[in-house]
Amino acid sequence: MELKQRYFIELAYNGTRFHGWQIQPNAKSVQQTLEYALSTICREPIAVTGAGRTDTGVHASYFVAHFDSVKQTLDHSDFTYKLNSFLSADVVIFGLTKVSPEAHARFDAVSRTYHYFINQRKDPFLQETSWYFTRKLDVGKMNEACRLLFDYEDFTSFSKLHTDVKTNICHISQVEWTQKGHQLVFTVKADRFLRNMVRAIVGTLVEVGQGKLSVEGFRDIIEAKDRGAAGASAPSEGLFLAEIVYPELVFQRKSVG
Template identity: 40%
Template sequence: MNNYKMILQYDGTVYSGWQIQENAKTIQQEIINAIKIILKEEVNLIGSGRTDAGVHALGQVANFRSEKEIDLYKFQFSLNSILPQDISVLSIEKVRESFHSRFDAKKRTYIYLISQFKSPFYKNYSFFYPQKIDLEILNDLSKLFLGRKNFSSFCKKKSEVENKFCEVTEISWTNQFDLIVFEISADRFLHGMVRAIVGTLLKALKMEKPEEYIQEVFRSEDREFAGEAVPAKGLFLHKVEY
């Protein structure tokens, strides 16, 4: 059995996320449909992670298996010709049969974009937040998220995952061009975790004792204590490392 690994980009604006759902338009389903047209078979497409509705990807990784020997260059060209404009296959390669894009991933990195002035060019891909942002304070507060911790307070209450521990290895806020960029890397992410972290940090900025607030959020292990999740449109799955 041949196993093929793809790196994908997509604009998640009009999709209900990565994962196939009934009566919903999803990234996974669009790609499976396109592959079926080319290979004349329905494949099991495995993604490295499930991005939520409205979330984008710069480097999503997925794999599928097929008995067929594929001409990689021709297949990529054909797939991109069939897929809608908001989904793109950046690369495809043949990998070992045991490779699993989700379970073999060692580190995932997300970025979140914030714009501080009204812009027609950033409105679909960033959170417009005109309030004052102190990057130095945010970077200091963000250190509280580093390491292996219980992120129960930062995931959606309906999360099906029992294990809420994640290990955050890198986290930072920077000013790049006209945008404020939040970047975070971890071994895994829970449902809605990045957006909840960003919302909590922005909320903490307005408090007299922001560090104590964040520590209390962690101790509570309750989503109600954390800040409101920021909009999905500013979130991008940046890369997945193996």
């Protein structure tokens, strides 16, 4: 039996034309696309494990996955060039790095950062990558409400129902809204995220920004631990997975951006 080398692969993708990261029947996914490309070029069956799973239409400006191969020398620019040439314009590979056989793209990650973009002026170049929302929003109130997230660990109210996770506990270390011209950017960093969590939080904070929900009302929603108490989820096209961090001994990001 040949020994296999484990690689971490850094990539980004536009999720508009994908049904999420994870392989599923009769639907195009990023995982399936990447596995097909790697298996074809390496001429061996390749299974890819991602750092997480993004839903249909959600993007990743930075993503990490791992795979094993009998080939020991894939971590060079020629292979990355060949892989990018094989893939569609919706996916870009930054590079591959040899890691230990025990390194795991999902379980070894210590934090993930998401960005959510709201665009308040019609722009044909942002329609696939932001939520076009024209009503006035009070960013100050939205920031006041989102800072309450630091006070809690149980985010059941912002979790998709009937998921297979064992706990709804997450530790948020950064959360804020910033405004850049006509675009609002929501940034949130945590050790882990629940299914649909960021979009549910954004959708509820937009209600605060419109004056439909008070800051204390937002606290009440968190404490209710009931998805039905929170607002509707924000559209998928504005959400980006933007950063994944690992312990230094496991993996250090090589790509710039």
